[in-house]
Amino acid sequence: MNILLLPPIDSEGSESPVTESPGLGYLAAFARRQGHTVECFEPRLAKLDYKGIAEYIGRSDAELVGFSILDNVEGVYQVSSLLRRKRSSVHITTGGHLATFAHRLILKECSAIDSVVRFEGEKPLAQLARSLTSDQDLSSVSGLTYRSGADITETAPTASFENLDNLPFPIRYLPDSHYQRQPFNLIASKGCYFRCTFCGVHRFYRDSPSLVKRYHSPDYIVGQVESLIDSYGSNRFWFMDDDLLGTSKRERLWIDKFIKLLEDRGIEMIFSLMCRSDTINRYPDLLQRLRSVGLKRLFVGIENINDDVLTRINKGVRIKGHKYIPASRNLGIELVGGMILFDRTTTVTELRNNLAFISQFKSDIQFNFDLLKVFFATPLYEDLNSKGQLLGTWREPIYKFENQTIATVFHVYKGFKNYFWKFLDLPLRNIIWKHIGLSNPPLPESCIREALGMYNALVVKIIRLALEESEALGSKGNAHVIFEDIRKAEQNRIEETLFVIQLMQMPSLWSANESTPKRQLAALCPQLP
Ligand code: B12
Ligand code: SF4
DSSP: OOEEEEEOOOOOOOOOOOOOOHHHHHHHHHHHEEEEEEEOTTTTTTOOOOOHHHHHHHSSOSSEEEOOSSSHHHHHHHHHHHHHOOTTTTTTEEEEEHHHHHHHHHHOOOTTTTEEEEESSSHHHHHHHHHHHHOOOGGGGGEEHHHHHHHHHHHHHOOSSSSGGOOOOOOOSOOOHHHHHSEEHHHEOOOOOOOOOTHHHHHHHSSSSOOOEOOOOOHHHHHHHHHHHHSOOEEEEEEESSSOOOOHHHHHHHHHHHHHHHHHHTTTEEEEEEEEHHHHHHHHHHHHHHHHEEEEEEEEEEESSOOHHHTTTTTTTGGGGGTTTOOOHHTEEEEEEEEEEEEOOOOHHHHHHHHHHHHHTSSEEEEEEEEEOOTTTTHHHHHHHHOOEEEEOSEEOOOOSSHHHHHHHHHHHHHHHHHHHHIHHHHHHHHHHHHSSSSOOOHHHHHHHHHHHHOOOOOOOOHHHHHHHHHHGGGHHHHHHHHHHHHTHHHHHHHHHHHHHHTTOOOGGTTTTOHHHHHHHHHHHOOOO
16 A cells, blocks of 8 residues: 655645654555555655645555654644645545544544544554455454544554564655764663653553553664665664663663663664653763763763752652753763753742752753743643642643742743844754754854853843842833843843854854864954943
8 A cells, every 4th residue: 555654744845954853754654564655754854844745645645654753743634635635536644642532532623633543653553554445344453543534443453563673674654864963863772761741752652551651762863773774875763762871770780781882883873862850860970971982972761950940840850869060161072951841830939949949050051941831641641730729721731820020030041032032942953063063064163152141141141130130110111111121231241152153154264273263253244342
């Protein structure tokens, strides 16, 4: 059967960078091994709107179309409805975390969609294609929710691959040139033993008949790495696992074996991964060892520096678990710290504690400052929903802050985030990627430190000012007015940060030169202060 798979569709007009979906690559590789013809299509490369996507699919010879859904359900509804008008006989299915949790809602809300594959999709997708080819009843497909007449029926899921090595290597569906600029995404394990309230990963694996966490063997992953380096000549990778490093001895043994294999085979790779803060605390030697085999960038879910908040989100860690958050400068690894600065019950003291913590690191960590977002079917969603504290819809659930000062500060911060996104945030990420060699050409250390230091200081300053002003104004505080006050007061600092970051995007200025951007700036534009 001819199958066409699409990664999560972005909302129209979104400019977020293209990231290859390893999940889609596995689905395609497995279905091909079962004898189907499978293509994956990334509409963002062609910059297509919903109509354009539907037209593209309509022109293809796909008989089964699969949409991966992460967040943008509305986009999938619109494309599916447009497609249905062009091709009445094509079978439209969906899958992924959100689709799994909201399977019945999706089929109820969008009549153009025929089915939802729940949980891991490799076996069910291949079974669905086989059933459709032979015109069989869909009841033999495992883990499928589908229409039968006016009803919605669901079949029980069966366990997915207990031994992940039985899966073929995922296909790489983006143009070759993409991998010269961006790393290859890898998945070495699936699942996570923790149960953070805001995350759907644990439910996805716990509700399925498969084991909660499974690993590919180090041999499989290293084999994949070697084969990609041989085929594409690029050695940059990004492990996208839920929690690759974990905290148990068993997980540590996996990492040790993986490191040894890379050393024994003399493989030179550059990679990044995501981990919990208590992993670093438990195994302080681990980062150095990973660094010696190519770890260049580490995303650490610090989340918060208040024990009450860590308990609220059920992170399974106390602040003493953050004890060993090292400085990038000392380690030679670029650190990204995920911080949840705002949640429904954030207090002013909690926010101040977090800002003080962030300030300590100056230019040593790239912080992602975030709002605790609610995703459908997560424990957080269930809790707030049961207490009647959710507004919006299941697709876009939101909550009201308890503390009015925090609400105002958040809206001021959000205003700056939107204001900065294109000019500061995104370019800063790009230059960090360049710096660590995850994309070319690399930038010198001093540049990155300068930009990061300026950016972190700017954001902390803005939030502190917003806090001061909204506390002083009390109930009269208006986020829009405070935003404008701060923007005017901090215009010089904003422009300087913006200029330095933009300057750094001109690699020709940086080549082997280690001087700081400020000096470069002064040399280039002596008229500037
Ligand atoms: C890569 C990634 C992204 C990429 C997307 C890349 C892409 N083109 O797909 C980017 C960076 C863009 C991204 C964005 C977001 N992401 Co994201 N992302 C991931 C990440 C790290 C890896 C995904 C992956 O490949 N996993 C491995 C594969 C094997 O698993 P899988 O993708 O789930 O696919 C399997 C099944 O779900 C199923 N399946 C999936 N799609 C389909 C489609 C069909 C047709 C079928 C049959 C089956 C099927 O079969 C697959 C194979 O077994 C996961 C975390 C993780 N490790 O999974 C988070 C994760 C999926 N993301 C998440 C979130 C919340 C988001 C955002 C909403 C974040 C935000 N606040 O903006 C956005 C949404 C963007 C959008 N456009 O909708 C959450 C989802 C939580 C939930 N809903 O419960 C996760 C789990 C992270 C987390 N721990 O919270 N993300
Ligand atoms: S540790 Fe990460 S993957 Fe695991 S439940 Fe928490 S947020 Fe989700």
